[in-house]
Amino acid sequence: MEISDEARLLRIFVSSTDKFKHAPLYEVVVFAAKRYGLTGATVLKGFMGFGASSVVSSQNLWEITEKLPIVIEIIDEPAKIEGFIETILPYFEKIPKGGLITLEKVNIVLHKSGSRQRLL
Numbered sequence: 001m002e003i004s005d006e007a008r009l010l011r012i013f014v015s016s017t018d019k020f021k022h023a024p025l026y027e028v029v030v031f032a033a034k035r036y037g038l039t040g041a042t043v044l045k046g047f048m049g050f051g052a053s054s055v056v057s058s059q060n061l062w063e064i065t066e067k068l069p070i071v072i073e074i075i076d077e078p079a080k081i082e083g084f085i086e087t088i089l090p091y092f093e094k095i096p097k098g099g100l101i102t103l104e105k106v107n108i109v110l111h112k113s114g115s116r117q118r119l120l
Helices: 025-036 078-094
Strands: 007-015 042-045 069-076 100-106
Touching: 007 025, 007 078, 025 069, 025 078, 069 078, 078 100
Parallel strands: none
Antiparallel strands: 007 069, 007 100, 042 069
16 A cells, blocks of 8 residues: 555444354454455454443453453555445344444555565
């Protein structure tokens, strides 16, 4: 991706317990972004939060299941992001729980590509 005046930031808010066909939803989205050819994706795990259900989820050492907020962030060209949104919407239509997807314009200040490291 080149530095340009126009880029989009896609944010997808889900729960760490959300699944799609027995796989964590955030993993499904990241692998879909890779297959789609997007520049990259980052998954951020929150320590505490609540959504439409108004149930506060937080990290407690004594809880067996760790239900925490997850944010997936992807930045790329507007056309690629908008096409990807069309690709992932069916995933969200099939999960019974809530989620949130936002899209905003961003300015890229620096985009420096790294090189792949060769494993011995």
